Amino acid sequence: VCAAEPGILAGLEEASLLAASVGLKITTYAIDGDDFLPGQVVVELTGAARAVLGIERTMLNMMSHMSGVATATSRAITAVTEAHTGLHADNPPRITATRKTLPGLRMFQKKAVVLGGGLPHRIDLAEAVLIKDNHLMIATDIVAALVRVRDRVEGLPIEIEVESLPDALIAAEAGADCLLLDNFEPEGIVEIVNALRSASLRDAVSLEASGGITIDTVSRYADTGVDFISMGILTMSPPHIDFSLHLTS
Incomplete structure (x- = not known):
């Protein structure tokens, strides 16, 4: 699973639990709360293609939404910190x-x-x-x-x-x-x-x-x-x- 844009990672724990529930092996290359860059691989799943494709959209939706929330929060904090005198x-x-x-x-x-x-x-x-x-x-x-x-x-x-x-x-x-x-x-x-x-x-x-x-x-x-x-x-x-x-x- 690769990121297409930068942000703050969230939802990886939930994605990992979902993958484990269908018998997939999980290798993570980041943890929730980490910054990530475009093109960065954050998690790798190993197992049957049917199992991977069966959870693909649910997993990506959760990661996309939760990472969006975390990223927006981080951007707000940065804006306030930089403007505070x-x-x-x-x-x-x-x-x-x-x-x-x-x-x-x-x-x-x-x-x-x-x-x-x-x-x-x-x-x-x-x-x-x-x-x-x-x-x-x-x-x-x-x-x-x-x-x-x-x-x-x-x-x-x-x-x-x-x-x-x-x-x-x-x-x-x-x-x-x-x-x-x-x-x-x-x-x-x-x-x-x-x-x-x-x-x-x-x-x-x-x-x-x-x-x-x-x-x-x-x-x-x-x-x-x-x-x-x-x-x-x-x-x-x-x-x-x-x-x-x-x-x-």
Whole structure:
């Protein structure tokens, strides 16, 4: 199996398990998380042609998709790292996935994000609480929402979406663990960071920027002072990395 373009390898473990399930011998020339170059052989299968061809498309599809996720994640990290100057924070933001994953593929996609150097975010609703705008339509206000959640999910981190600078200050003062800054322009995020710092609240809360951020635009958020940048594009529309399988006798 050869790569036709450069990228970050992911899905090789799954491909190897699939090959082993049909009795093929596997020789790997790389491991998940490695960089690869065009023309590089990443894995070799030995066995019956019928078995090889029977798993070919499933194996290549999994490797292509997972490597695409890992590669997109790595490119986002590179863009942020190169653009970060330390203006509002000592370290560049961490790149993280979102809840937007394809049905049935969540664990594979989250794994690929990690292989690309990113963070998986929460795997499911049991790992953390996220209070979104629709939840706040039901609750009386931000403080009431946080109090109600704290009473019911002791020990879980609570993240809450805020839509303005005053709301950010209220949520931080009320004890939110993380603020979701969804669809904010970078300049608006910087205002919130500075306001939190002036109120001695910046160190008490994490900040996550999200909303339509792409590989091309992520560098604009590198110096905003947030802790995390979450990107749905990593799992919903990653590049398709081209691998091909060539039979030899």
